Amino acid sequence: MPGANERALEKAKGLPADALILDLEDAVAPAAKQEARTRVCAAVAAGAYGRREVAIRVNGRDTPWHADDLRAAAQAGPDAVVVPKIGSPADVHAVERDLDAAGAPGHTLIWAMVETPIAMLRALEIAQASPRLAVLVMGTNDLANELRAQHVPGRAPLLTGLGLCLLAARASGKAILDGVYNDVRDAEGFAAECRQGRELGFDGKTLIHPGQVEPCNRAFSPSAEQLAEAAEIVRAWADAEAAGRGVVTVNGRMIENLHVDNARRLLAVDAAIAGRPRALR
The missing domain is CATH 3.20.20.60 (Phosphoenolpyruvate-binding domains)
Structure with a gap:
């Protein structure tokens, strides 16, 4: 400005x-x-x-x-x-x-x-x-x-x-x-x-x-589809860890640490957006 x-x-x-x-x-x-x-x-x-x-x-x-x-x-x-x-x-x-x-x-x-x-x-x-x-x-x-x-x-x-x-x-x-x-x-x-x-x-x-x-x-901003997939990846990873499984798949795709890290990053971005003052949304 x-x-x-x-x-x-x-x-x-x-x-x-x-x-x-x-x-x-x-x-x-x-x-x-x-x-x-x-x-x-x-x-x-x-x-x-x-x-x-x-x-x-x-x-x-x-x-x-x-x-x-x-x-x-x-x-x-x-x-x-x-x-x-x-x-x-x-x-x-x-x-x-x-x-x-x-x-x-x-x-x-x-x-x-x-x-x-x-x-x-x-x-x-x-x-x-x-x-x-x-x-x-x-x-x-x-x-x-x-x-x-x-x-x-x-x-x-x-x-x-x-x-x-x-x-x-x-x-x-x-x-x-x-x-x-x-x-x-x-x-x-x-x-x-x-x-x-x-x-x-x-x-x-x-x-x-x-x-x-x-x-x-x-x-x-992350799309609704990206956020839904990110949440699913994080859930699947947590379930696999709790069950002691070493292999995780989501929608037929093998999931690794890097995919989980990126999913968490997208969810954090969305949370930051949601936390902005209403006038900024």
Whole structure:
């Protein structure tokens, strides 16, 4: 949500989103940077967004606004700061030092935007650079630009980078969010990209328009069929263990530990969704 737009920040209070990124970077003109910083930090400090995770996206380290953004964000104490153009562990360490120096509370984590070829190649090092770093955020627009690639259905030019970052996130135990979809009028294309992101393994997707929230929620939520199967797998596994059986089948399919772990994960996701405030469902 653009930090300089008071109406947008107010509208964000009613969006059924799990997390909000209040933006000081691309969505804010240079002349409005200071005003946006003040407005966003005041909203965060006031706890205006309930139980949603709230992050502040600061301007990049190579801009004249970065240092002031980071200091103000640290004092506001959001759930996270989103930092663009992270390309190395040294970038993460610098952000971490600056947050500590500004007195950021321990719960304010780093969400690192990875959006350059060098970031793709260093994704694992970046993900492991700091315990304060919790999320990798794909910057697919900038990545496509630097690759001189085209935005095409299926995102074939970006799949190598997406895969490298997914591997890094899973290897280091971090969450990872897919990049934005630019054409807010193309509902079919957006739904297809959400499906692809979930099939690849992303934990969620970053959005640029309120109209994208509900279809994204549907795409990343377990279906009724998946939940029914997951519950059946967990029950069958528990029954087999109680009976001392070493072989478990569900609907003719052999079940192993990995299937049970995935079933429990899906059920936990569904429980987390059910536990959200009613306005977020």
